[in-house]
Amino acid sequence: xxxxxxxxxxxxxxxxxxxxxxxxxxxxxxxxxxxxxxxxxxxxxxxxxxxxxxxxxxxxxxxxxxxxxxxxxxxxxxxxxxxxxxxxxxxxxxxxxxxxxxxxxxxxxxxxx
Amino acid sequence: xxxxxxxxxxxxxxxxxxxxxxxxxxxxxxxxxxxxxxxxxxxxxxxxxxxxxxxxxxxxxxxxxxxxxxxxxxxxxxxxxxxxxxxxxxxxxxxxxxxxxxxxxxxxxxxxx
Numbered sequence: 001x002x003x004x005x006x007x008x009x010x011x012x013x014x015x016x017x018x019x020x021x022x023x024x025x026x027x028x029x030x031x032x033x034x035x036x037x038x039x040x041x042x043x044x045x046x047x048x049x050x051x052x053x054x055x056x057x058x059x060x061x062x063x064x065x066x067x068x069x070x071x072x073x074x075x076x077x078x079x080x081x082x083x084x085x086x087x088x089x090x091x092x093x094x095x096x097x098x099x100x101x102x103x104x105x106x107x108x109x110x111x112x113x
Numbered sequence: 114x115x116x117x118x119x120x121x122x123x124x125x126x127x128x129x130x131x132x133x134x135x136x137x138x139x140x141x142x143x144x145x146x147x148x149x150x151x152x153x154x155x156x157x158x159x160x161x162x163x164x165x166x167x168x169x170x171x172x173x174x175x176x177x178x179x180x181x182x183x184x185x186x187x188x189x190x191x192x193x194x195x196x197x198x199x200x201x202x203x204x205x206x207x208x209x210x211x212x213x214x215x216x217x218x219x220x221x222x223x224x225x226x
Binding site: 042056090 | 148153154155156157158161201209211212213214216217218219
């Protein structure tokens, strides 16, 4: 089944404890992206990747890192999480970096205390 | 205000009625997309309309785009309880050689049996 998977789905952690949220797609998509969703703010892009080894900042990149070593994987790294990073995170992929719909993962609900 | 703004923020109708949601945006776009999100889940792509198209249909969905007014509407005909969800418009913009999707805050649609 064609899909985007994320792990973990739920995570509660403490301030400053490094964490990684994994994202994997099995559709051979070039483009991948991370979003966070907060009440009243909609979805905001954190980072995106047009293809392997090419990543760039979105609208809210502060406090996050990403890497794209393989086409299928695009992990999101929080080196030192803070409570303002409590949010619902979505990974998405698209066949190409232009004018295509995006396929979303199921989401990761992160709580930082 | 954001690039994409949806109206209304919430809509409650009876099963069988039609639901119309509107989206307005500010800058030139390559395309406009509509997504559905069931509570706390990932977004599902519904339909993409390109900037040179005026109307598009997919099953019970009808999307219109008026680039002169910078607005779009999504019509769901003969609504069903399963249509209860949040609906987001996303404008596809050209950004640093790639497409950037900018999401609105969404319309929460409730279909009452």
